[in-house]
Amino acid sequence: MLSAAALQARHxxxxxxxxxxxxxxxxxxxxxxxxxAVDLRVKVPGGLAGxxxxxxxxxxxxxxxxxxxxxxxxxxxxWQNGLGQxxxxxxxxxxxxxxxxxxxxxxxxxxxxxxxRSHPLTLEEARADLLRRYASGGPVDCTGLYxxxxx
Amino acid sequence: MDQFEHKAFYSPAEVALILxxxxxxxxxxxxxxxxxAIHLSPRVRRVAYGTLMALLERPLPVRRRRMTPAEIEAVxxxxxxxxxxxxxxxxxxx
Numbered sequence: 317m318l319s320a321a322a323l324q325a326r327h328x329x330x331x332x333x334x335x336x337x338x339x340x341x342x343x344x345x346x347x348x349x350x351x352x353a354v355d356l357r358v359k360v361p362g363g364l365a366g367x368x369x370x371x372x373x374x375x376x377x378x379x380x381x382x383x384x385x386x387x388x389x390x391x392x393x394x395w396q397n398g399l400g401q402x403x404x405x406x407x408x409x410x411x412x413x414x415x416x417x418x419x420x421x422x423x424x425x426x427x428x429x430x431x432x433r434s435h436p437l438t439l440e441e442a443r444a445d446l447l448r449r450y451a452s453g454g455p456v457d458c459t460g461l462y463x464x465x466x467x
Numbered sequence: 468m469d470q471f472e473h474k475a476f477y478s479p480a481e482v483a484l485i486l487x488x489x490x491x492x493x494x495x496x497x498x499x500x501x502x503x504a505i506h507l508s509p510r511v512r513r514v515a516y517g518t519l520m521a522l523l524e525r526p527l528p529v530r531r532r533r534m535t536p537a538e539i540e541a542v543x544x545x546x547x548x549x550x551x552x553x554x555x556x557x558x559x560x561x
Binding site for chain 2: 331333335336337338339340341342343344346349350351352353355360361368369372374376388390392405407409421444447448450451452
């Protein structure tokens with residue numbers, strides 16, 4: 317759980333870090349209402365659309381007592397030129413009740429989107445991983461991932 | 468018009484060329500933390516586009532908006548992709 321001041325400070329720090337990665341779209345954090353969202357979108361240059369890749373970092377927080385609790389996240393890397401998409405997710409499903417599930421959506425350049433197991437990640441960890449995946453030159457590689465299976 | 472290619476990452480050598488400084492100045496600055504770099508591997512470092520533009524004193528714009536709680540829920544639902552199938556249980560549960 318984060319205090320309002322800590323969440324505001326984290327948001328400001330993330331803007332500072334991510335503005336070094338590319339053009340940034342920011343949702344202004346509004347802690348006067350719940351839920352609140354850290355929603356940061358980064359576009360890096362190149363490609364026909366003016367950008368070849370976008371990153372999105374979305375965290376949803378709800379107020380709990382005197383603080384704010386992270387209840388879900390989506391961190392994603394999306395190529396604009398058909399080279400695929402890679403996403404880290406943590407949220408509940410209709411079939412999981414209130415239980416949030418760590419998982420990956422992986423869309424290779426050829427083939428169907430798949431859903432795979434994942435583990436807890438901070439936004440900063442996801443950023444480092446997604447940047448490395450992008451810098452490797454693509455296309456998105458889904459090999460080595462384990463199918464989503466809660467049995 | 469810039470005389471360099473706009474792309475996501477730049478090697479220290481490219482940064483040195485664009486900034487018209489020595490390669491060792493860039494690598495030393497990265498090592499000292501004066502220039503933020505992404506570590507792709509223990510030996511490979513890259514400087515991101517936004518960092519380079521800030522070094523050129525042309526920081527990229529930051530666009531801001533404000534989402535309502537309803538918009539936050541809508542974004543959450545859109546990003547979730549509820550087509551994720553329920554997992555098949557392979558083992559009997561007690």
